[in-house]
Amino acid sequence: MTATVKDYVVAPPVSVAAAWPRHQMLAFAVMVALLVIAPFVAYPVFLMKALCFALFACAFNLLIGYVGLLSFGHAAFLGAAGYVSAHSAKVWGLPPELAILAGTATAAGLGLVIGALTIRSRGIYFANITLAFAQMVFFFSVQAKFTGGEDGIQAVPQGRLFGVLDLQQTYTLYFVVLAIFLIGFLIVYRAIHSPFGQVLKAVRENEPRAISLGYRAEHYKLMAFVLSATLSGLAGGTKALVFQLASLTDVHWTMSGEVVLMTLLGGLGTVFGPAVGAFIVIGLEHWLAQLGSWLTIVQGAIFVVCVLTFRRGVVGELSRLLRKPL
C-alpha cells in the first residue's frame, strides 16, 4: 500500500464535543501572548508581513491538510485580492475595512470559479490545473490597466479603520493585522473542528464511502476550496494595505510555491504549523535578503530536505514528541 499525504498529517479525528482541547487552548494562548509582545521586541513591519503570510498559509493548509488537495495556484487569490484592495482604497477611496472586504470578496468569487472548474480533479492533476489557472490570473494582471503592470499599485492609502483607528500608526496597524490574523486562524480552526470539517476528513480518508453515506463530496470540497481562497484573499488584501503596495510578486507562481513551503515546513495538517512555517520562511527571507539568489537555493534545499526526511514538519514533529495534536 502506498502512503498518502494523509499518513503524514497528524490531525486525528477529533470529536466535535471536545473541539477545543486544553493543550491546544494553551498553545493558542502562548501564541497570542507572543504575538502581543513581539512588536515591542522585533521589527513590527517584519511581523506584519509574517502574520499576513501566516494567515495565507493557514488558509492553504485547510485545503492540503484537511482535504488532501495540493493547490499550486494559491498566489492567484492572494494577489488578486491585493490588487482589488489596493485599487479600491486608492482609486475609489474606500475605507480600509471595505477595501479589504472587496479584495476578500474578489478572492471568494475567483475561488468559486476556479474551484468549480478544478475540484473534480485530484492529486497531481489538481496541482497542475490550479497552477495553470493561477498563471492565467498572472498574465491578466500583467496586462490589465488597473494593476499597473510591472509597477504594481503603489502608495496605497491606509486610511482609518472604521473611521477611528489611524492605520498610519505602526502599532495600531500591527494590532489590526494581528486581529485579522487571529480571526482568520479561528475561522480555519472552527471549520476544521465543525461537522463540516469532519465530513471533509471523511472525504479525504475515503471519498467513495463518504459519498455512499450520502455526503456530496464535491460540494464539500468546493466549499473548503472557496473558504481557503477567501481567507487567502483576506491575507492578500491586508498585505496590500500594510505595505501600501500590490505587485506582480504576489500573483506569480513562485508565491504559490512559497506558501507550499511554509506549510510543509511547519507541518501539513497541523493547527499551528502553517503559522510557524510562515514565520520561519519570512524570517529566512529577511535574513538572507542581502544574499540575493542564495535565498532561492536555500528555499529549494529546505524543500528537498523536508520532502526527503522531514515530512511532518516542525509542528508535526513536535506534536509527535508530545503525543498531542497541535
Next chain:
Amino acid sequence: MPAGEEISTVFGVPVQALFGQVLIGLINGAFYAMLSLGLSVIFGLLNIINFAHGALYMTGAFAAYFLLQWAGLGYWWSLLLAPIAVGLLGVVLEKTMLKRLYHLDHLYGLLLTFGIALIIQGGFRNEFGSSGLPYAIPSQLTGGYNLDFMFLPTYRAWVVVFSLVVCVGTWVVIERTRLGAYLRAATENPTLVRAFGINVPRMITLTYGFGVALAGLAGVLAAPIYQVNPLMGADLIIVVFAVVVIGGMGSIMGSIVTGFTLGIVEGFTKVFYPEASNTVIFVIMALVLLVRPAGLFGRTA
C-alpha cells in the same frame, strides 16, 4: 516585395506578418512538444510531474555554452553531449532522491522536483545573473530562404524539422519496439512486469534520464534563438504543464500533437488578438477540462 505591388492580406493582416508569427508559433510549438513529451514519458512511468524540467532545459542550454567556452566544442557536439550530461544529472537525481519517494503520495515528487528546480535556477542565477549569454547559430545553419511570401531563417527551419524527427522517433521507440513495449507494460503494471524478470527500477531510472535528456536537447536547440539565460525555463515550464494537461497527461502522441498545435494557435493569437497571446493556452486548457477532464488524448483517470 516590389514597390507599388499591393500588399496581400488575410483578414486584414499582411501575409508576411501572419506567416512570421505562425513560424514563431511553430518554433515555440517545437519546444512545447519536446518538453511535454519528456514530461509525459516521465509521468507515464514515474507518476510524477517533473517540476525540474524547465530548470533542466536551461541546464541543457548552459551545457552547450560551457562546452563551447571551456572545451571549444561547438553546436554539433553540444547537440550530442549536452543531453547526455543532463540525462546523467537526471539519473543521479533519480537514484539519490526521487527513488525514496515512490512509496509516498505522488505530490511529494512534485514538491521535491520543485525544490530541485529552485536550487538549480538559484545556482545558475548566482553565477551568471539574469541577463542572457549569447550563443551563436552554427555556421552551417545561418542565412535563410526567401519563400516569396516570407523569409525563413535556416536555423528555425532546422529546429522545427529536428524536433519533429526527435518527437516522432521517440513515439516510434515507445509504441513500436520491444523496449517500448516493456515501458508501456511497466506503466500499466510494474509489479507484474518485474515478475517477468525485467529490471523495472533500472528502467524507471533510465526513463527519467531520457525524459530530462529531451529537455536538455531542447535547451541546446533553444540556445541560439533565445540566448542562454538562467530563467529561460522558469516560466516556459508552466505553459508546458498546461500543454500536458490539454494533451492528456502521460499521452505520448497527445503531447506531440498538442505541443505543435498550441504553438501555432499562440502564433495566430499574436496576430489577431495580441492581448490574449499569453493566456490563450490556459483558456484552451480550461475549455478542454470542461469537456474532457482527462485531456484530449488522455484516458479517463
